[in-house]
Amino acid sequence: MNDVTPFRPEVLETACEWTARDVADPSRWTEHLSPAEVDELEAAVDHAFGVSDDFLAIGKDQFPLPTLGARLKAIERELMDGRGFVLIRGLPRERWSNDEMSMAYWGVGAHLGRPWPQNAKGHLLGDVTDHGKAKDDPTARGNEIGLVGLDFHCDGSDLVGLMCLRTGISGGRSAVCNSVALHNRLVRERPDLAAELYKPQPFDYRGEQAPGKPGWYLMPIFTRHGDRLFIRLIRPYVLASQRHKDAPRLTKKAIAALTWMQEMAEGGDYSVIMDFQPGDMQFINNYHVLHGREPYEDDRATGQIRHLKRLWLETDVLADRPKIFTNHMGKHWAKKPTISRMDAAT
Known part of the structure; x- marks a missing residue:
């Protein structure tokens, strides 16, 4: 006789739920x-x-920032305990150089949190633009792939920031989706699928693992810590993990749950689209909000190349967190922290 009670997930952080209508x-x-x-x-x-x-x-x-600093702290609190995303508009891109724009963005980021390494190069300030990598390249990361759209996903930090230096000639609108609402709906409608995503799932390292380590790692999609919900959803990386023969195989329930999350995110009921202008800064709570983008076009002949700068930040709002969501600054990605100063227009 089996006396083990099946794990049943619970609805969490309903104050952070929103629908497309709420943020229209x-x-x-x-x-x-x-x-x-x-x-x-x-x-x-x-x-x-x-x-x-x-x-x-x-x-x-x-x-x-004697006055703006207080406003940024209020924004940080809203990011972690409220809506989970913001667009800050007004940097004078028309008269500031790339370095001046990047320094302003870096400084705003410093008032929201501490920088987190984004890749094996140790980039604390990265570039989201066309790096010439194909979408089917098993080592390509989302910030390196140009022109195509990107599925809704999380990044690997508390907050992710994007700052627009330049737009392409068309497309490339940013989209955000409330993953708290998706989690809670899945718990209500299909608790068995939600429970499956609380189990560790394999993620592809995209070739950036430490020397001698496996090309994949394990991490749950959903994690509860106290009454807080933490989400790490990068569906393409989970699916790509299966290219490694030593990675655990995805269960049918895990695949069904990932498909449900993707279809619900793309359905439009829990998302909003925003059109970046040069100088815009977007900040997102990675644990509560997914982000993606539409396809876009560049024109290299005229220098109209979509180029965003990216920050991953650790916030002080979270006094406590699961160990797997700790900023491991000692890991191999952070051995040589650096700043990427790529100029996509040259």
Whole structure:
């Protein structure tokens, strides 16, 4: 006789749920910088460059924001305990260089959290643009693949930030989706599938594992910690893990649950699309919000090449978290932290 009670997941963090209708009005999630705040940012950029042109030497203290800093802390709290995404608009892209834009973005990021390495190169500030890698390249990561759309997914940190340096000639709109609402609906309708995603699933390392280590790692899609929900969903990486013969095989229930999440995310009931303008900064709570993008076109002859800068950040709002969501700065990705200064237009 089997006396083991099957695990039954619970609905979590309903205050962070939203639907497409709830966020249809862009004014609800767009923060416009005032002229005085832009002046404050410009002064902070000048101050930071006066300290050092090495971004790694610039932290919150070296990027003073005496008034905007308080507003950013409120945004950080909303990201972690509320809607989970924001668009900050108003950086003067028309008169700032790439380095000035990047420093402003780096400084804003420093007021929201600490940088997290994004890849095996140790990039703390990365580039999202066409790196010339094909979508079917088993080592390609999402930020390196150009032109095609990207499925809804999470990144590997508390917060992910994107800042638009340049748009292409068409397309490339960003999309965000409320994964808390998806989790809770799955729990209500198919608790058996939700329970399967609480079990560790294999993820492909995309060729960036430590020397001598497997090309995959295990991590649950859903994790409960106290009353908080943590989500790590990168469906293409989970499916790609199956190319490794030593990786655990995905169960039929896991595949069905991943398919349900993908179809529900793409259905439009829990997502919103935003059109980046040069100078826009988007920040997302990776645990509560998925992000993706539409396909786009570039024109290299005219230099109209879609180019975003990316930050992964660790926030102080989370006083406690599961060990698997800790920023392991000692791991091989962080041995040589660096800043990517790629110019996609050259």
